[in-house]
Amino acid sequence: MTTIKASCPCCGDVELTPKQVRLVVCSAKDRSYYAFDCAKCGDEVRKPAGEDVVALLVSGGVKVERWIIPAEAMEEKLGGTIAWDDVLDFALVLDSCDDLAGLAARGLSSSR
Incomplete structure (x- = not known):
């Protein structure tokens, strides 16, 4: 052995x-x-x-x-890190939203 x-x-x-x-x-x-x-x-x-x-x-x-x-795990990350408040805000938005696709579309169109 x-x-x-x-x-x-x-x-x-x-x-x-x-x-x-x-x-x-x-x-x-x-x-x-x-x-x-x-x-x-x-x-x-x-x-x-x-x-x-x-x-x-x-x-x-x-x-x-x-x-x-x-x-994507090896890509260079730009911008700030996500804080706990950001995660909590995201969870609250998800909890209050019935149409996630619609919310995402509104978010994309408003950022252009």
Whole structure:
């Protein structure tokens, strides 16, 4: 059986089986990681996984989970952040509106 050596920040070196390691390969390569629960302290340890680490873990029998980040999540956001008051105002509008499509159409036409 394959033994994978990793390190826990609290306990130091630990030995793991491929089933004890979670490998998540992301569509944005800098977001890929591997994780494991330390057998000594019980903490989840999560570390970045570059292409070389991914190749090594896959060759050791670790199954790959694919994670695709939607393109819109990676877009640059402009403008201010939404505050709790904005969310509450939106909820109140939704609660008082019977015709959401009509409300949206009025909002779009008034902003032009």
